[in-house]
Amino acid sequence: MDRRMSEVKLPTELEVKILELLANDLSSIMTVRRVCKRWKDIVDCSRVIWKTIPLQLPTRFPAQAEKWYRKAAEFGNQDAYVLLALLYSYGYSCACHSVPQMATDFSVPSTYRL
Numbered sequence: 001m002d003r004r005m006s007e008v009k010l011p012t013e014l015e016v017k018i019l020e021l022l023a024n025d026l027s028s029i030m031t032v033r034r035v036c037k038r039w040k041d042i043v044d045c046s047r048v049i050w051k052t053i054p055l056q057l058p059t060r061f062p063a064q065a066e067k068w069y070r071k072a073a074e075f076g077n078q079d080a081y082v083l084l085a086l087l088y089s090y091g092y093s094c095a096c097h098s099v100p101q102m103a104t105d106f107s108v109p110s111t112y113r114l
Helices: 012-020 026-033 037-045 047-052 061-074 076-091
Strands: none
Touching: 012 037, 012 047, 026 037, 047 061, 061 076
């Protein structure tokens, strides 16, 4: 391969837009993060990716799932908050993270009370 081709660098804004197109595919995001440090950094800092990334309850590796849920929650992914709550409510706990306090008083409008 021509050395000059390996030195061609896209503008960061274009790389971000391209990687954001993958936001709906978790396995693609995980793969892209392993390509190079630059792409990992772009993915890790992209609000669009983390806000829209599809998440699900883990069947294996709950510690890794918690790490991804926390990251997604930082960027406003509402599903991540729910999944973290479910993970903790089913008894998952990690010694290196403190479990955030969950709201226990859900106020229900009087029209919906039994």
